[in-house]
Amino acid sequence: MKNEVLNIKGVCFGEILWDNLPTGRKLGGAPLNVAYHLNKLGIYTDVLTRVGSDANGQEIVSLCRELSIPLTLFQEDHILPTSTVEVHIDDKKDVRYEIVYPVAWDHITLGELELQTVREADFFVFGSLSTRNDVSYQTLKGLVKQAKYKILDVNLRAPFYTKERIFELIGYADLVKMNEEELGFVSAWLGLPPDMSDQSKSEAVMKHFAVPELIVTYGAAGAIYHSTTGHFSHHYPALKVEVKDTIGSGDSFLAAFLSLRCRNDKNIPAEEILEFAATLSGYVTQSSGACPNYDATAINRFVWLNELQ
Known part of the structure; x- marks a missing residue:
């Protein structure tokens, strides 16, 4: 990894929040996490989100400023509160979330600034959780039409999803990221046999939705990047690290992946892209929180x- 500032711009859409962990609170939200790492990697990335006009919101804005996260597309809500999430981590380091509803990012609004920024960006990242309310969902639908390269991060958090909504979102995307469990859900919704291999499930999902790229993450078993344009499926193992927590590891993986995948000055092999994604994800996993310095x-x-290990 080198310190570079690249001529690439992105936008991440959706939730920003305080993760209330057993050890204290941390800044979080998948879109925010992805944008944090992209900016650290030299890719200017805006976050289109919304916070409340409360102390939690003011502290988020202040911290994001300290972290050099652009604030241009931050919106303020004078009715709904800033989002908070209760995070529970068990003995196996698995994470369970209690997500408050409704909150400020459920009401992200659409204006000319938002449209123009997405229109001029090289890529647009959005997650399924941010569409749980119709206001933000309608805003997203307006923005997707303007985006050049659309990345969906499937994030199934019960009870905030439906099969119909997930199918619609996948249909918008050029690249979809999901984990092994989410692949299972989507495959079952499509009526695929449960004993079908993950490779066959991935191919079926990509064919059904005409998605050219799919990343499936497997935690400690690594990730597989499927590409119909490149005609390959490439597996890369996860690094062996001492896990502190898994919060944001998938977000850092996606950010590192995009930082190389979206470079317009060179054609980088899939193996090198995945190696870097696994490296940053491993670093975050052995750190505390989603956005370590x-x-x-x-x-x-x-x-x-x-x-050396």
């Missing part, structure tokens, strides 16, 4: 230490 030196040292 790091620089090129820290990541390079992490790679070196991992290679």
Whole structure:
């Protein structure tokens, strides 16, 4: 990893919140996490979100400013509160979330600034959770039409999803990221046999929705990147690290993936893209919270230490 500032711009749409962890609260929300890492990796990325006009919202804005996260598309709600999530981590480091509803990011509104920013961006990242309310969902539908390269991060959080909504969102995307469990849900909704291999399930999902790229993450078993344009399915193992928590590991994986996938100055092999994605994800997994501080030196040292194992 090198410290670079690239001529690439992105927009992440959706939730921003306080994760209330057993050890204290952390800034969170999948779109915010992805944008944090992309900006750290030299790709200017806006976050289109909404916070309340309360102390929690003011503290989020202040912290995002400190973290050099652009605030241009932050909206303020004078009725709904800033989002908070109760996070429970069990002995196996698995995470369970209690997500408050409704909150400010359920009412993200659409204006000319939002349309123009997405129109000029190289990519647009959105998640399924942010569409649980119709106001934000209608805003998303207006923005997707303007986006050049559309990335859906499937994020199934009961009870905030339906089969119909997930199917519609997948249909908008050029690249879909989901985990093994989410692949199982989508495959079952399509009526695929439960004993079908994940490879066949992935191919069936991509064919059904005409999605050219699909990433399926498998936690400690790594991830597989499927591409119909490249005619390949490439598996890359996860790094062996001491897990502190898994919060945001998938978000950092996606950010690192996009930081190389969207480079317009060179054609980078899939294996190299996945290697870097697995590296950053591993670093985050052995850190506390979704947005740990790091620089090129820290990541390079992490790679070196991992290679010594």
